[in-house]
Amino acid sequence: MSAEREEVLRIEGISKKLGGKPILDNCSLTVHRGELKVLIGPSGAGKSTLLQCIDCLIPPDCGEIWLEGQRLAMNDKRGLCAYRAQVGMIFQDFNLFDHLTAEENVAIALRKVRGMSRKEAKARALEELGRVGLARRALLYPAQLSGGQKQRVAIARTLAMDPRVILLDEPTSALDPELVGEVLAVIRDLARGGMTMIMATHQMDFARALASEILFMERGRIIEQGVPDVLLAEGSATRTRDFCAHLLEMGA
Amino acid sequence: MDSLTVVLNALPAILAGSFVTVGNVAASLAMGLVLGVPLAVAQVYGNRWARRLVALYVWFFRGVPILVLLFLCYGLFISLGLPANPFLICCLVLGCTSTAYQSQIFRGAIESLPHGQLKAARALGMRDITGIRCIILPQALRLSIPGWANEFSILLKDSAICYVLGTQDIMARASFVAARTHEHLALYAAAGLIYLVLTLVVLKLLRRLEYKVHVPGYSTGMGTEGMGVG
Numbered sequence: 248m249s250a251e252r253e254e255v256l257r258i259e260g261i262s263k264k265l266g267g268k269p270i271l272d273n274c275s276l277t278v279h280r281g282e283l284k285v286l287i288g289p290s291g292a293g294k295s296t297l298l299q300c301i302d303c304l305i306p307p308d309c310g311e312i313w314l315e316g317q318r319l320a321m322n323d324k325r326g327l328c329a330y331r332a333q334v335g336m337i338f339q340d341f342n343l344f345d346h347l348t349a350e351e352n353v354a355i356a357l358r359k360v361r362g363m364s365r366k367e368a369k370a371r372a373l374e375e376l377g378r379v380g381l382a383r384r385a386l387l388y389p390a391q392l393s394g395g396q397k398q399r400v401a402i403a404r405t406l407a408m409d410p411r412v413i414l415l416d417e418p419t420s421a422l423d424p425e426l427v428g429e430v431l432a433v434i435r436d437l438a439r440g441g442m443t444m445i446m447a448t449h450q451m452d453f454a455r456a457l458a459s460e461i462l463f464m465e466r467g468r469i470i471e472q473g474v475p476d477v478l479l480a481e482g483s484a485t486r487t488r489d490f491c492a493h494l495l496e497m498g499a
Numbered sequence: 500m501d502s503l504t505v506v507l508n509a510l511p512a513i514l515a516g517s518f519v520t521v522g523n524v525a526a527s528l529a530m531g532l533v534l535g536v537p538l539a540v541a542q543v544y545g546n547r548w549a550r551r552l553v554a555l556y557v558w559f560f561r562g563v564p565i566l567v568l569l570f571l572c573y574g575l576f577i578s579l580g581l582p583a584n585p586f587l588i589c590c591l592v593l594g595c596t597s598t599a600y601q602s603q604i605f606r607g608a609i610e611s612l613p614h615g616q617l618k619a620a621r622a623l624g625m626r627d628i629t630g631i632r633c634i635i636l637p638q639a640l641r642l643s644i645p646g647w648a649n650e651f652s653i654l655l656k657d658s659a660i661c662y663v664l665g666t667q668d669i670m671a672r673a674s675f676v677a678a679r680t681h682e683h684l685a686l687y688a689a690a691g692l693i694y695l696v697l698t699l700v701v702l703k704l705l706r707r708l709e710y711k712v713h714v715p716g717y718s719t720g721m722g723t724e725g726m727g728v729g
């Protein structure tokens with residue numbers, strides 16, 4: 248359905264074993280420009296590991312990754328850093344740098360990776376914080392921000408690097424329920440603005456409304472994938488629909 | 500002459516010894532800081548051999564008494580035909596010992612940081628060395644200040660043992676006068692008091708440094724607001 252669109256990220260045959268136990272088993276997926284792929288599945292299915300393998304934060308045992316047609320050589324350190332600078336990553340527990348203000352959190356990689364001057368980096372950081380609605384919180388430290396604000400700073404930090412694709416690892420799972428909305432609103436704006444993203448989440452309403460495609464993972468494998476309307480259609484006998492019905496029953 | 504007169508007469512000379520003591524301790528602490536940080540980084544992030552090498556170094560200098568090291572080092576200098584300057588040897592021995600202890604203070608601080616910090620730095624495209632320098636060490640060094648203050652006070656006291664090699668520090672001068680006047684009690688009380696005052700001053704300064712580099716909500720025992728994850 249989107250074959251004519253430009254391919255941004257393609258991974259093929261990613262597998263990972265930890266302590267002899269297979270965590271990921273031959274996972275492949277392709278993301279095109281402007282798509283939002285949503286990974287769902289039970290805890291321990293390997294969603295988080297898959298995203299971290301895509302960013303090589305956990306080195307996969309085997310498999311290949313292409314970014315915009317260019318194959319990633321995982322053992323070339325310089326190439327790996329350049330690749331990561333173009334692939335954004337949002338973590339479940341934010342991982343903001345605790346000793347830096349919101350503004351410095353966004354600016355540090357601009358200076359140390361992109362080689363910007365202090366002044367340029369600061370201007371860009373303020374611009375990105377404004378984009379996530381936190382311009383007035385620029386001088387606060389992570390411990391002075393709410394969970395939702397922290398995650399928005401993390402998103403601004405990633406956006407400042409002009410990523411080709413953003414990986415989001417359950418970005419709202421560590422948040423109090425009333426803070427989930429503000430983070431999802433930022434991600435929704437990004438999706439509507441044409442940002443390419445892969446997101447692991449349990450927010451099914453969000454996935455249904457915005458996902459280009461849903462990928463269902465179980466025991467380290469992508470076992471179903473398709474557009475939300477088909478996968479979640481009333482009466483469809485998919486594993487995905489089963490899982491979502493469970494989530495609904497539990498009131499999630 | 501009563502004790503007080505003896506002490507008052509000797510006081511300028513003993514106080515002059517504080518320069519030697521402070522110089523010795525400052526040089527040793529500086530050496531421990533400059534070498535201890537890379538050792539800690541090597542022990543946490545290095546390969547198996549780097550970790551073993553650091554562990555071996557730490558085991559040796561934590562295991563052999565300073566007094567033994569002083570005589571060992573002195574003998575080594577003599578047998579190698581090097582000028583056996585007592586001050587230099589004391590700085591070297593105390594510096595190497597402090598390096599071992601400081602490396603463990605920094606290692607503990609680095610290991611207490613969440614793994615996500617370096618992960619996030621890597622995810623932004625930083626090289627490991629950049630992430631360690633810009634993200635890990637600024638946090639780890641803040642957390643190290645209380646342990647480092649402890650290391651300072653231990654080192655200051657340990658430095659008194661250097662008088663055996665004939666340095667002209669506080670202890671050596673006090674013992675020199677005591678041996679001649681037999682006013683041991685008063686003179687060593689004066690020496691102890693000088694050590695106490697030096698400790699007090701430096702610990703106050705370190706406490707001030709701790710406040711100065713304190714990050715709101717980030718705990719080094721300065722308050723625990725906002726420690727929750729959410």
